[in-house]
Amino acid sequence: MYTQRLILIVWIMSLVACTGTTNQDNNELAVPQHKPLSVQAAEQPKKWWVARHDEKLVEKQKMQSVDMVFIGDSITHAFDYKSKAIWEQYYAPRNALNIGFNGDRTEHVLWRLQHGAIDNIQPKLVVLMIGTNNTGHRQDSPEDTASGIKAILKEITRKLPDTQVLLLAIFPRGETPDSPLRKINDTVNNIIQEYDDGDRVHYLNINHVFLDANGNLSRDVMKDLLHPNKDQYEHWAKAIEPMIENLL
Numbered sequence: 074m075y076t077q078r079l080i081l082i083v084w085i086m087s088l089v090a091c092t093g094t095t096n097q098d099n100n101e102l103a104v105p106q107h108k109p110l111s112v113q114a115a116e117q118p119k120k121w122w123v124a125r126h127d128e129k130l131v132e133k134q135k136m137q138s139v140d141m142v143f144i145g146d147s148i149t150h151a152f153d154y155k156s157k158a159i160w161e162q163y164y165a166p167r168n169a170l171n172i173g174f175n176g177d178r179t180e181h182v183l184w185r186l187q188h189g190a191i192d193n194i195q196p197k198l199v200v201l202m203i204g205t206n207n208t209g210h211r212q213d214s215p216e217d218t219a220s221g222i223k224a225i226l227k228e229i230t231r232k233l234p235d236t237q238v239l240l241l242a243i244f245p246r247g248e249t250p251d252s253p254l255r256k257i258n259d260t261v262n263n264i265i266q267e268y269d270d271g272d273r274v275h276y277l278n279i280n281h282v283f284l285d286a287n288g289n290l291s292r293d294v295m296k297d298l299l300h301p302n303k304d305q306y307e308h309w310a311k312a313i314e315p316m317i318e319n320l321l
Contacts, residue, residue, distance in 0.1 A: 111213055111221030114183040117176060129172050130189050139194040140321070141169035144182060144225075145202045148244060148300055149173025156306035163310045167321070170196075178206045179221025186228045195236070198320050199229055200313070202241035204265075205299070208257045209246070215260035222265050230273055237320045239313065240268060242278035246299045250288040275320065279312040 116123065133139060141164060143149050150173035152160040160171065172190055174181065182203055191199075204222055207213040213221075222240075229238055242262040247255035262278060269276035283294050283305065295301055301309060 109213065109217040109220060110211070111179045111207055111217045112183070112224045113180050114187050115180045116184050117174070117181050119176075122174060122176075122181075125174060126185055126188070126190070129170070133170055133190075133194060136168060136170065138168045139170050140197050141167050141317075142191060142194075142196045142199045143169060143171045143173055144186075144190075144199060144229075145173040146177040146206055147173070147175040148205070149202060150175050151300065152306070155303050159306040159310050163314070170194075176206060176210075177203065178210060179203055179218065179225060182225050183221070183228060186225065186232065191229065191232055194233075196233065198237050198239060198317065199233065200239045200241065200317075201225065201229070202243065204243045204261055205246060205254075205258060208243070208254050208261070209299070212254075212257070215257055215264060218257075218261045219264040222261075223268060226268060226274055236273075238274045239316055239320060240265060240274055240276045241313070242266070242276070242280055244301070245280045245283055245290050246295075248290055248298055252298075255290075275316065277313060277316050279309065282308050282312045 143152065143164070149171065152164070152171050152173065160169075164171075172185065174185070201222075203225065204218045207218040207221060226238060226240065229236070242265070243258045245255055246258060247253070249255070250259075262280075266276045266278070268274050283301065284290055290298055292298065293302070294305055
């Protein structure tokens with residue numbers, strides 16, 4: 074009887090040991106959860122991009138005061154050339170800095186923020202619009218693009234704790250509401266509108282300014298169905314002006 078009990082105890086202990094080994098093996102074989110590219114800070118591999126980043130650092134340093142910062146992609150970048158007159162009318166008098174970069178996705182903005190883009194300044198307001206290149210270049214999922222935008226907001230609010238942020242909905246793209254990339258952008262916007270906390274981050278969707286009554290986008294508004302034509306920048310500026318006045 075004693076021998077049988079001893080054999081039973083040894084058998085149970087061996088089962089426990091095997092179970093522990095199996096759990097350990099499963100843990101070792103588990104596939105790690107990778108972060109999406111949209112939240113992994115990265116440079117654009119282009120000489121002009123690095124040069125522009127350096128130029129903007131110098132421009133920022135030379136400004137006596139930076140009270141506003143625009144952050145974005147080519148749509149924002151165009152304030153430096155195509156729509157410079159609108160910039161001079163609305164934003165230059167407010168000591169604004171434009172750090173929109175052609176082709177930027179969320180990860181590129183993150184890299185710039187982590188490499189001095191908004192260091193040593195105390196702006197009253199940051200205007201942020203980013204994400205359409207995540208949609209167009211890589212067709213990131215709406216959730217991944219929104220995660221990239223959230224990471225940018227976190228970086229901005231960490232570096233600029235006293236600054237208000239105006240988060241703009243990604244502008245419409247594609248001719249109709251059913252255009253695949255339009256639908257992705259709309260889904261991103263539905264997610265990021267929840268980032269409005271009523272305190273530091275304020276979400277604003279002005280996309281109706283560019284669309285007709287049926288939600289269609291004309292080439293008279295955006296010739297390539299992506300970038301606003303020159304005359305549309307004043308519509309953009311006027312649409313966000315009430316919010317800017319309120320936040321400054």
